[in-house]
Amino acid sequence: MKYVLILGGVISGIGKGVIASSTGLLLKTLGLRVTAIKIDPYVNVDAGTMNPIEHGEVFVLNDGAEVDLDLGNYERFLDITLTRDNNITSGKLFQSVIEKERRGDFLGQNVQNMPHVTDTIQNWVERVAKIPVDQSGQEPDICIIELGGTIGDFDSSLYIEALRQFQHRVGRENFVVVQVSLVPVLGVVGEQKSKPTQATVRQLRGLGLKPDLIACRCSQALDPRVKAKVSTYCHVALEQVLSVQDVSSTYKIPLLLKEQGVLNYLRKRLQLDTLHISPRYFETGEALFRDWKALTETHASLKKTVTIALVGKYTFLQDAYLSVTQALEHASIACERKLTIKWVEAANLELETKESNSGKYHEAWEDIFTAQGILVPGGFGHRGTEGKIAVVKWARENKIPYLGICLGLQVAVIEFARNVCGLKGANSEELDPETNHKVVIYMPEVSRTHLGGTMRLGLRPTKFQDGSESWSKIHKYYESDERTLITARKFLDIHKENRINGTTENGIKYNTRITSNGIRVFGNGTTQMALNGNHHHHLFTEDFVISSTTATETSIKPMENVYSSKTVIEERHRHRYEVNPEIVERLEAQGLMFVGRDETGNRMEILELKDHPFFVAVQYHPEYLSRPLKPVPTFFGFIQASAAFQGYQKLIPCHYESTFNS
Structure with a gap:
């Protein structure tokens, strides 16, 4: 097993995840099987209860684990399926050590950070690195390890020490360190400064790890003189200093690294030519590189645009919707459209904002009026929900393509119940516990006292309802998707x-x-x-x-x-609320059809509005399964409908308040 450790210096959020994913992709183009592990030093057991505005999105895996968003990057770039053990947190780590101590596994020893905790880290990495992550079912050849945070953080000191020991356990020829560092440009001087990189490399070497590659993050390509300075003062050859400048698309990062000889260096340093690679895997790797290069060329040459209004409540940090924006981009490239996202803060669409800040109110609605498609993603809490409901009403009445995800489905149900079915004050049990019309309710099996890991999580089956194939647009998109051809045979509890x-x-x-x-x-x-x-x-x-x-x-x-194999799909879930089954018949009588339900037939998973160009909402999160070369049907259908939509040019809304009429 070969290991590539990615860690960062100077600042956090420097792009370690993308560089780790890109390095893994390059290795995969050699025909190698690649896996990945993300280490997060925080004491939380998982990312499930973290604030998206501060931490970014919560990514969900097949087994229901709520993990760091970087694991989403790994799955998208490498087209692999990871497990909860591929994300190590200090919460999980200490929990594991304490459980062993309580069982007496340490045989009465004085349990200490070293060697007991550091050994646990090393054993964890070694064990998880061998778990198959692709369809081959075979053990990976290479494991990418990303250490979160920044060199020098107190929280990461245990992991640095464990990895220092680990390099000797596995051998130098099997272990490479890539340090990602910032090369800033001071506005006053106007030149790239290498001192922060020198300092962080010196600090890492003092902790016992020597970087083999130094990836310099910079706004412009690294100046040759600065590159030479980093090489001299950080004790590495020129070929070991990489320029990772800002690019128009993250899809270009693998090509950027390859152009600088990263693959050639890793082949020599890790002795990759000694691995016995099957000719079939080698051919697959070559095809992957060709496809990825074609993807970047297509993305760069797109001329026609498609404009999507993303209406959320965490728009202050766009990483809070990273998987959603990535899925939109994957589908847009497949539809040969350049994606333009208008970020709309849901609370700004409400009448209260008009009274307090009319500028934000009018600006938000202008973005809605000029969008070709409207997407409402998942979220929790009351803030901004009335704005989302108003947007759903606008999309429904004006035949504008609409896609709702999780909360986006729930607000679609609320809006339809209020404005079409005449259920005045209809609402979600979360948002208004006192309402007489609870059209969205808590799932009975979900805890109301504990938040972490208590939702409906992970890969679950959804079955399209009989008869929907004759008219449902989303059914037809899934029907043509290759994933649905094998799904039915993988689930036991269906129909x-x-x-x-x-x-x-x-x-x-x-x-x-x-x-x-x-x-x-x-x-x-x-x-x-x-x-x-x-x-x-x-x-x-x-x-x-x-x-x-x-x-x-x-x-x-x-x-x-x-049942037909094409009527069953599998998608990842993350929610604690569901549509009230008691209201379904009344909604469907008015044309809001639940074309997809869970394996019992009692839980609503997909809704679609008849006689609408594209009005679809899903309870699950299809964005988690989207890949750059394999867009998911839900987003592909939405983008295709949005690209064809031109009606907004003819709509001249006179009164914003009309969207709030119940």
Whole structure:
């Protein structure tokens, strides 16, 4: 196993995540299997309860882990699927050590930061680095490790020491250190200054780690004289000093690094040529590089634009919606459109803002009126929700493409209930507990006293409703998406629960028979069988599903008779509220159709408005699964509809207040 450690100096937020992802992508173009680990020194167990305005978005993984946004960068760039253990936090680390101490695993020793905590860090990295993260199911060749924060932070000292020891454990030929540092330009002098980089490299060397590559972040390409100075004073060769200047798109960073010989250096330093790479993987890597280069060229040459109004409550920090903006960009490139995002603070759309600051109010609505599409992303809390509801009304009445995500679905339901169904004061239980019409309610299984890790999280199945294929636009987009072709066979608890009852003897005999015929057997999340009793089991093959109550020959039916593989999708969730099932029939009677529901059929996942160019809202978060080369159907459909929309040029709104009429 080879390891590449990425850490930063001078300031935080310098772009370590993008450089880590780009380095991993380059290594993947060699045909190598790459994984990634993010270390966050904060004591929080996960990122789930952090303020998006301060920390950025919370990214959710398949297993339901709420993690740092950099893991989203890894998954998007490397097209891999990570787990909760790929994100190490001090909260998780101390929790693990204390649990071991309580069990007596340390055999009465005096438990200390060194060696017990530092050893735990090293063991964690070594264990997680071997976990398969791609469809090959094979152990990765290289692990990218990113250490959050800045060199010299007190919180990261334990991790620096652990990684200092780790380089000797795995051997110099298997361990590379990349230090990302800032090269600022002082306005008074107007020249690039290398002293901050010299200081942070000196500090890192004093802690026992020597940088092999120094990535200099700068606004313009690194001046050759400054590069020579960094090389001289930081004790590295010129080829080990990289210029990572600001570029028009993060997609160009891998190409920028490759042009400076990063791959050639890593091949020599890590002895990558000694790894036995399958010709098939090598060809895949070459194809990946060609596709990525074509992506950057396409992105740079786009002329036609598409303008999207993103209406949120955390717009002060755009990283709070990083996955959303990335998904919009992926879809825009696929539609050959240059993306323009108008950031609209939801609270500025409300009448209270007009009274206190009419300039912000009119400016916000002007952005809405001139947008080709409107997107309302997820969020929590009361602030700005009335503005979002007003925007939904505008999009619905004026046939403007609309996409709602999580809270965006909930405000769409509230608006429709108020203004179409006549339920005056309809609201969410979160926003107005006293309302007579609770159209959005708490999910019964969600804790109301604890926030961390208590929501509906992770990868969940959604089934399109029968009949929706004849008219639903979003159904058609998913139907043409390659991911839906295999989804149905991956889920056990879909469409309905099936019971298989019988004696142990008959069960074992039947199990043997179907196994000998190549039929895969699943049961309650494992590959073990227990056909007797009242356990729920589902037996799937590529073409058949056992769905009757007895294990007999006649119980095997073609899967297509149960459901089409194209009607089931899998998406990642992060929410604690749901549409009230009691109101669904009334909403659908007026044309707001819930075309997608969960595996039980009782939880609403996708809504769509009939007779509208594109009015779709989803309870899950499709943005988490978007990739630069594989845009998700939800965003692709939204951008395609928005790019075709020209009606806003004919709309001349005379009274902003009309959007608030109930």
